[in-house]
Amino acid sequence: MSVTVAQLKRGQKGIIKEFAEDILPIKLLELGCLPGNEIELVQVAPLKDPIYINVNGSHIAIRRSVAQKIELDIIDDTNVL
Amino acid sequence: MSKQINVALIGNPNTGKTSVFNQLTGLNQKVGNYPGITVEKKEGICKLPRGVKAHILDLPGTYSLNTTSLDESVAVELLLNKNDKDHPDVVVLISDVENLKRNLLLFTQIKDLKIPTILVINMADRMSRKGISLDIALLEQKLNTKIALVSTRKSTGIEHLKELITDYKNLSDASIIDTTVIAPDYFERLRNAFPKEDLYKLWLVITQDVNFMPIKKKAINDASNFTTKSKSELKRLQQKETILRYQFINGILKETYKVDLSTAKGFRATLDKILTHKVFGYLIFFLILLTMFQAIYDWSSYPMDFIDASFASASEWVKNNLPPGAFTDLLAEGILAGIGGIVIFIPQIAFLFLFIALLEESGYMSRVVFLMDRLMRPFGLSGKSVVPLISGTACAIPAVMATRTIENWKERLITILVVPFTTCSARLPVYLIIIALVIPEERFFGLSYQALTLMLLYLIGFGAAILSAMVLNKILKIKSRTFFVIEMPNYKLPLLKNVVYTVWEKTKSFVLGAGKIILAISIVLWFLGSNGYSEKFKNAEEIVTNRINESGLSEFNQSSVNEDLSIYENTLRDSIAQVYNLGPAVISDSLQQHKAILLEKAIHQEISSYKLENSYIGNLGKAIEPAVKPLGYDWKIGIAVLTSFAAREVFVGTLATIYSVGSDQEETIKNRMAAEVNATTKKPLFNLASGISLLLFYAFAMQCMSTLAIVKRETNTWKWPMAQLVFMSLFAYIVALAAYQILK
Incomplete structure (x- = not known):
């Protein structure tokens, strides 16, 4: 199933799909948001935004608007809280 | 002396770069700005083995050489420009053992610039706990450089790093990736x-x-x-x-970096769950804020009172022990008072930065940003503006300094510009005395009107800050990174050394940076208040003495002298005289003496009052009377408003001098103010309309030269502090005018 980071549940993981080059800021790519890498949703802020993820070992928080642009293939459904 | 080795420290944020810098340089460091821009420049000197010295430059934290902010471009520019005097002979790249992969991205880029680059792997003490093992020798070979395994927490590896820097000429400067x-x-x-x-x-x-x-x-x-x-x-x-x-x-780390995933991950996850919880998260943040406020408001009042008293007695000492004259006056009332006005802020600044340093070092600050970001966004701010805005409620000066954590320049500027609207502690004495004068003591459903007014003033301040942020966000056309990402670093026990350095450095930069301007303005204000050109000023003593001889003391002073005297007489008769068995002659002698002292004091007060009235400031106050009259003030309040530009709390003291109330007792000043009558309307000068108008004026006006000075320092131009001064004061004037005219 293909979803975006914004749709993940806490503890859920996915693999980043290929994306068009200029939708994501270069900073995110440097932090490891590259196609093929794994993203885990760690926390969502109380007002549903920002979203706290672990990507490729980097723990970062991004805003929902950006998270909606990152498409994933979900890999692990067993760990959902 | 042999040439110093130029070393540049560079690394991702949160890798402990500052700790390494502190370990290398100790207190031999200097913090300034890069010329023309407001990016912080930290440099220091490090003593290396064999008598060699190194100049260490701590570059702004960056994830890569693909710059998106001014801070980062400073780093890149320095690395590219061979002619810069700080161009490094060797780069020390600080990485964190847990995020080595991401840190190496920057390493490979710098290596490709063909500059010798030493890799520091920091936080080595965490390796075993995190189940990480490293093949250093193989990694050194693959990366074609030398590696120092460092733990700033345990102070290990620094000597090895110093050795590597000393021998930097043996390092390869070949690039490693063909881009x-x-x-x-x-x-x-x-x-x-x-x-x-x-x-x-x-x-x-x-x-x-x-x-x-x-x-x-x-x-x-x-x-x-x-x-x-x-x-x-x-x-x-x-x-x-x-x-x-x-x-x-990835290819390299596969061979050299092993991590056992089963080892502890739980601590961080548990803490995150609690600290960013939708109820507990805010509750904990609220409690931390409460403690911060307690420190800034309450705990710092002890050292502040001490500083106040020390400077007062120092100035007294100077007046009594140096030959009287213009120089002594300047020293005692201008310079010493001015320096006192700077030093008095140190406790608050130190406390705020103690807390900020603890929050940053522990990793908690990122969680605050995470919690608050969504709430701040409608106003063009992000979670990073929260702490400066809230600390502004204590004092705008440390708050403006605290905006340095905001990387986005536009957002930082907006925060700096709106912070002075929040109700700082210096407004409090003014609010309290005016509220006590004009707001009735009655209650409304058990809530006192006075308390409600005070709360309303706090809300107005915060509202003004947030709304002006919204407006500024629309108006200011500054190109800057709009993209928001915060790293959520691991939780760490704060390092005492780093905390102490931060507090020390922030305090120093306030005293040296803004202090000069504050001192200069206080001396000017003192001069204007204690000098005058008119005959009246020059002959003040004579004129006042003659007036008193002819028509006696002012009504207020007469009654207060009489009151004081009768209290004195009663105590004398009722208790002391009986205990010591004093006769009537002794009592009347003592009364005479006491009366003489009181009279002398009263005459002295009336002279100072007359002098202030006819000083340059007094003339200025009278000159602006037509401007402040529509606001419900007279020239005396005008003078107090003018002197308030030194600092708001001066308002009460100035009125005390003008009304020639020789006492610091708030009650006395209040009674004197309540007795004051408006010359034209014959009603009390401080009534509801003029009182509200004054409160609103103080709520909005930019009357703090110390804040102006620190804004100048932080924005590196007079443009922004001047804009603040003009716009805030104009706005204050208009609001106060409207309030008075409506309520009148």
Whole structure:
């Protein structure tokens, strides 16, 4: 199933799909948001935004608007809280 | 003396770069700004083995050389510019053992600039706990450099790092990744167009987001035999470069870096769950804020009172022990009072930065940003503005300094500009005395009107800050990174040394940076208040003495002398006289003496009052009377408003001098103010209309030269503090005018 980071549940993981080059800021790519890498949703802020993820070992928080642009293939459904 | 080795420290944020810098330089460090911009420049001297010295420059934290902010472009520019006097002989790249992969991205980029680069792997003490094992020898070989395994917490590895820096000439300066493979044709054309230049450096210049080194970039754009690519094509290439670098890094780490995933991950997850919880998260943040306020308001009042008293007695000592004259007055009332006015802020600044340093060091600050971001966004701010805005409620000065954590310049500027609207502690004495005068003591459903007014004033201040942020966000056209990402670092026990350095450095930069301006303005204000050109000023003593001889003391002073005297007489008769069995002659003698002292004091007060009235400031106050009259003030309040520009709390003291109330007792001043009558309306001067008008004026006006000075320091130009001064004061005037005219 293909979803975006914004749709993940806490503890859920996915693999980043290929994306068009200029939708994501270069900073995110440097932090490891590259196609093929794994993203885990760690926390969502109380007002549903920002979203706290672990990507490729980097723990970062991004805003929902950006998270909606990152498409994933979900890999692990067993760990959902 | 032999030439110093130029060393540049560079690394991702949160890798402990500052700790390494502190360990290398100790207190031998200097913090300033890069010329012309507001990026902080930290440098220091480090003593190396065999008598060699190194100049250490701590570059702003960055994830890569693809710059998106001014801070980062400072780093890149320095690395590219061989002619800069700080251009490093050797770069020390600080990485964190847990995020080695990401840190190495920056390493490979710097290595490709052909500068010798030592890799520091910090937080080595965490390796065993995190189940990480490293093959250092193999890693050194693959990366073609030397590695120092360091733990700033345990103070290990620093000596090894110093050895490596001393022997930097043995390091290889070869590049390790061939970037040209991402677009062979493109780089081939680049090579043909600029045969003498290094391709990777050219590539960096071309892809910079931030407009730096404009000349060089222009030269490339103008070159007739070379057409540059479109923005999105360049971006695609940058992405390719990033992927290429990660492939290289992954390949190396596969052989050298092992991590046992089963080891502890739980602590961080549990803490995150609690600290960002929708109820507990805010509750904990609220409790921490409460403690911070307690410290800034309450705990710091002890050292502040001590400082106040010390400077008062020092100035007293100078007046009594130096020959009287203009110089002594200047020293005692101008310079000493001015320095006192700077030193008095140190406890609050130190406390605020103690807390901020603890929060930052522990990793908690990122969680606050995470919690608050959504709430601040409608106002053009982000979670990072929360702490400065809230600390502004204690004092705007440390709050403005605290905005340094905001990387986005536009957001930082907006925060700096609106912070002075929040109700700082210096407004409190003014609020309290005016509220006590004009707001009735009655209650409304058990709530006192006075308390409600005070709360309303706090809300108005915060509202003004947030609304003006919204407006500024629309008006200010500053190009700056709009993209928001916060790293959520691991939780750490704060290092005492780093906390102490932060507090020390912030305090020092306030005293040295803003202190000069504050001192200068206080001396000017003192001069204007204690000098005058008119005959009245020069002959003040004579005029007042004559007046008192003819018509006696002012009504207020007469009654207060009589009152004081009768209290004195009663105590004397009722208790002391009986205990010591004093006769009537002794009592009347003592009364005479006491009366003489009181009279002398009263005469002295009336002279100072008369002098202030006829000083330059007094003349100025009278000159502006037509302007403040529509607000319901007279020239006396006008003078108090003018002197308040030194600091708001001066308001009460100035009124005390003008009304020649010789006492610091708030009650006395209040009674005197309540007795004051408006010359034209014959009603009390301080009534509801003029009182509200004054409260609103103090709520909005920019009456704090210390804040102006610190804003000048932080924005590096007089433009912004002047804009604040003009707009806030104008706004205050209009609101106060409207309030008085409506309520009158």
